[in-house]
Amino acid sequence: xxxxxxFYLFSVVLVLCAAMVVSSRNPVHSVLFLIGAFFNAAGxxxxxxxxxxxxxxxxxxxxxxxxLFLFVVMMLDVDFEQLRSGLQRYLPVGxxxxxxxxxxxxxxxxxxxxxPAATAVRFAPAPAGVSNTVALGELVYTKYILLFQxxxxxxxxxMIGAIVLTLRDRxxxxxxxxxVQNARVPGETVELRTMALGGGVPVADILRPRLTQPDAIDDxxxxxxHHGGHHPADAHHAPEGR
Amino acid sequence: xxxxDTDPGHLILVLAEALALLVPLLIGVAYLTYAERKVLxxxxxxxxxxxxxxxxxxxxFADALKMIMKETVIPSGANRALFLFAPMLTFGLAMIAWAVxxxxxxxxxxxxxxxxxxxxxxxxxxxYGIIIAGWASNSKxxxxxxxxxxxxMVSYEVSxxxxxxxxxxxxxxxxxxxxxxxxxxxWFCIPLFPMFIIFFISTLAETNRSPFDLPEGESEIxxxxxxxxxxxxxxxxxxxxxxxxxxxxxxxxxxFLGGWLAPFGILPMLGPVWFVLKICACLFVFIWVRGTFxxxxxxxxxxxxxxxxxxxxxLWLVITAGVLLATGTLPVPA
Numbered sequence: 001x002x003x004x005x006x007f008y009l010f011s012v013v014l015v016l017c018a019a020m021v022v023s024s025r026n027p028v029h030s031v032l033f034l035i036g037a038f039f040n041a042a043g044x045x046x047x048x049x050x051x052x053x054x055x056x057x058x059x060x061x062x063x064x065x066x067x068l069f070l071f072v073v074m075m076l077d078v079d080f081e082q083l084r085s086g087l088q089r090y091l092p093v094g095x096x097x098x099x100x101x102x103x104x105x106x107x108x109x110x111x112x113x114x115x116p117a118a119t120a121v122r123f124a125p126a127p128a129g130v131s132n133t134v135a136l137g138e139l140v141y142t143k144y145i146l147l148f149q150x151x152x153x154x155x156x157x158x159m160i161g162a163i164v165l166t167l168r169d170r171x172x173x174x175x176x177x178x179x180v181q182n183a184r185v186p187g188e189t190v191e192l193r194t195m196a197l198g199g200g201v202p203v204a205d206i207l208r209p210r211l212t213q214p215d216a217i218d219d220x221x222x223x224x225x226h227h228g229g230h231h232p233a234d235a236h237h238a239p240e241g242r
Numbered sequence: 243x244x245x246x247d248t249d250p251g252h253l254i255l256v257l258a259e260a261l262a263l264l265v266p267l268l269i270g271v272a273y274l275t276y277a278e279r280k281v282l283x284x285x286x287x288x289x290x291x292x293x294x295x296x297x298x299x300x301x302x303f304a305d306a307l308k309m310i311m312k313e314t315v316i317p318s319g320a321n322r323a324l325f326l327f328a329p330m331l332t333f334g335l336a337m338i339a340w341a342v343x344x345x346x347x348x349x350x351x352x353x354x355x356x357x358x359x360x361x362x363x364x365x366x367x368x369x370y371g372i373i374i375a376g377w378a379s380n381s382k383x384x385x386x387x388x389x390x391x392x393x394x395m396v397s398y399e400v401s402x403x404x405x406x407x408x409x410x411x412x413x414x415x416x417x418x419x420x421x422x423x424x425x426x427x428x429w430f431c432i433p434l435f436p437m438f439i440i441f442f443i444s445t446l447a448e449t450n451r452s453p454f455d456l457p458e459g460e461s462e463i464x465x466x467x468x469x470x471x472x473x474x475x476x477x478x479x480x481x482x483x484x485x486x487x488x489x490x491x492x493x494x495x496x497x498f499l500g501g502w503l504a505p506f507g508i509l510p511m512l513g514p515v516w517f518v519l520k521i522c523a524c525l526f527v528f529i530w531v532r533g534t535f536x537x538x539x540x541x542x543x544x545x546x547x548x549x550x551x552x553x554x555x556x557l558w559l560v561i562t563a564g565v566l567l568a569t570g571t572l573p574v575p576a
Contacts, residue, residue, distance in 0.1 A: 002249065028377060032324075035370075052416075055359035063366030064396060067373070071392050074377050074385075131355045133416055176541065 007047050014040035027073045035066045052133040259351045263340055271484045272302035278484075278529045285533035312473035319380035320470065328378060329471065329478035332371030336485035339364040343492050344419045346502045346513035357418035358406055361493055362399075365448060368486060369395040372450075372457060372467045375479070379470040387466025390540065391450060391457035397547040398447040404555035405441040408434060408562045409497045414573025422501030424573065431498040436558055438498045440551050442527070445490035447547065449483065452532040456540055491524035492517075499524075 017037040021030050038061045045054035130138075140148050244251070276291065276299070283290025291298035316322055342357040344350040354360060369392055376388020410416060412434065413424040424430075431438040447454040458466035468479045495501055499520045502513035538546070566572045 028324075032374075051354065051356050052359070055356050055363050058363040059359065059366055063363060063369075063399065067369055067392055067396055070370075070373055071389065074373070075389075131416075133356060176545075178545075 003047050006043065010040040010043040010047070014044070027076065028070070031066060031070045031073050034069070035062055038062050038066065050132055052131075052136055256351060260341070263345075263351065264337060267337070267340060267485070267488070268481075270488060271481050272306065274484045274488065274525060275305070275480075276302050277525070278532075281526065281529045282533050285530070306477065309473055309477040314475055315470075315472045317380055317470050321378040321380070324374050324378035325470075326475060328371050328375035329468075329475045329482065331374065332368065332482035333478040333485065335364055335368055335371065336482045336489055339489050340492075342418060343489075343496065344422065344501065345517050347419065347423075349502075349514065350419065353417070353419055356416045358410065358416050358421070358497075361418075361489075362403065362406060365402075365486075365489070365493075366395075366399050368448070371479075371482065375471070376467040379467075381470050383463040383465075383469050384467050386463050387457045387469070391467060394450070394454065394456065394543060394547075395448055397544060398444045398551070401440060401547065401551035401555045402444045402448065404552070404559050405437045405444070406497065408437055408555070408559045411559075411562055411566060412573065418496055418501075422496055422503060425500040425503060429498065429500040429503070434498065434558075434562070437555065437562075438494075440555050440558075441498065442494060442524075443546075444551065445494060446528070446531060447543070449486045449490055449528075451483075451487065451528055453535040453538050454543055455537060456543060487525060487528055488521060491521045491528070494524050495520040 014037055017033045017040060020033040021037065024030050024033060038057060042054040042057045042062075045051070045057060279301075280290040280298075291301040294300040294304045316325055339361055341351045342354055342360050344353065350357075372391045372395075373388045376384040376386075376391075379385070409421065409430055412430060413421040415421060415424070446452075450457050456466075458468070463469075468476060471479060495517060501520075502517040504510040504512065504516050
């Protein structure tokens with residue numbers, strides 16, 4: 001009784017959410033409805049007894065993928081009036097493509113014959129006495145190990161591709177080099193001097209490392225010359241300024 | 243078949259269990275805010291709240307009353323529905339995660355097979371409350387805070403996932419009760435000590451606690467994602483943060499500190515008491531860290547997550563699996 005009720009509840013809400021994804025005017029609302037659809041799909045998995053898949057769906061799609069969608073969509077400034085401006089012109093083409101896809105779907109569904117052996121396996125529950133995490137693992141890591149590894153490889157290639165496309169080593173941006181920072185010793189950076197009373201600061205021989213190499217200054221944010229406008233020119237005027 | 247096995251009876255039973263868990267939890271959250279103020283005060287050599295009630299013990303309730311009496315201000319450009327939905331989501335997620343936490347052997351509302359995955363899924367959804375709040379507020383500071391937190395929480399989840407996988411390898415189950423039972427001989431914080439440290443620091447980042455509280459960063463972006471919130475909607479965020487701290491401490495306790503198991507077998511019948519004491523110890527470290535460390539800069543935070551924790555947890559995962567396989571101590575025979 002309860003599973004049937006929840007099956008219809010999740011299914012109806014899932015379809016409604018999916019409809020709202022494509023029909024809502026605000027793209028952020030679209031993504032939130034998409035998340036609702038993911039949730040209901042996870043609920044359907046739970047009813048089918050596939051709790052591992054259900055939670056993986058929530059972790060991967062809701063917890064990571066949809067966050068990035070939301071991240072991007074929130075920062076977009078989409079002008080929907082502009083997007084809709086060509087509606088009249090492209091409507092015939094759109095309808096033609098839609099009808100074609102619909103016809104293909106109908107022809108596939110009408111002519112779909114499931115092999116009797118496949119039907120027997122299709123609704124097979126997880127083997128008794130084994131939780132479905134274990135059941136899945138035993139299949140994926142033994143019988144389908146090659147496919148599993150190939151899928152992992154595809155993901156790796158996609159990841160490397162994304163990194164290659166987006167990673168630019170910009171000379172102008174400043175990086176913190178922790179190793180350089182940690183390798184510094186007080187002797188390189190700080191010098192203690194005994195000052196003569198009322199004698200001012202002797203400017204000429206203050207220790208200024210690497211000032212003579214203009215390339216190094218741009219890269220290193222820790223260079224003392226960058227802090228608060230202590231340019232050499234200012235330093236020369238400092239004693240008079242007091 | 244007794245009444246409690248029927249559908250309505252079971253429903254009533256589960257509701258009663260949820261109530262029995264949530265009421266102490268909410269009181270615990272209230273007193274966690276008090277404990278934080280007292281501990282911080284002690285660290286800074288002050289007295290902390292000491293006016294309302296004996297030792298200031300009624301302070302949390304006075305604060306709650308103040309929050310309830312205040313007016314809820316909704317900014318004119320805000321998306322009203324989402325603006326009000328975000329704090330409810332944050333608070334609700336922090337509460338529903340407790341459904342699978344076993345307080346003692348068999349004392350969980352839902353002792354499901356994939357309890358760890360459930361906890362991980364719920365904690366990874368915590369970011370939505372913050373993003374939605376930041377976007378719906380229609381304020382640049384709130385939005386900046388939301389963007390920061392989205393990147394931060396997604397980044398630290400990755401290394402948390404690897405830590406959890408290595409615990410699962412050693413325990414041989416995704417069920418939380420089984421994970422605790424697997425620590426009868428030795429708590430996992432000893433053989434997996436580096437993972438324990440990585441996990442704890444990641445929970446600091448995951449709950450947006452200091453030193454990783456950049457989403458709020460009051461010195462740069464005012465108060466970050468909840469700058470526009472007031473009265474009860476603010477209180478829900480506030481309580482949600484503290485409930486999340488307790489949840490993460492509970493997770494740390496179950497995964498690494500042996501859950502309800504007694505240390506050295508002292509008074510093993512006091513399981514729930516040990517569980518609560520371990521959570522309190524974790525919470526104390528949360529507060530201690532807040533009182534001790536300065537806030538990370540954003541690029542340092544990202545560097546730590548991706549360039550230190552991710553490779554370290556991946557390496558330790560491989561080492562764990564290798565050692566288990568080489569010594570033939572895999573919990574489930576390969």
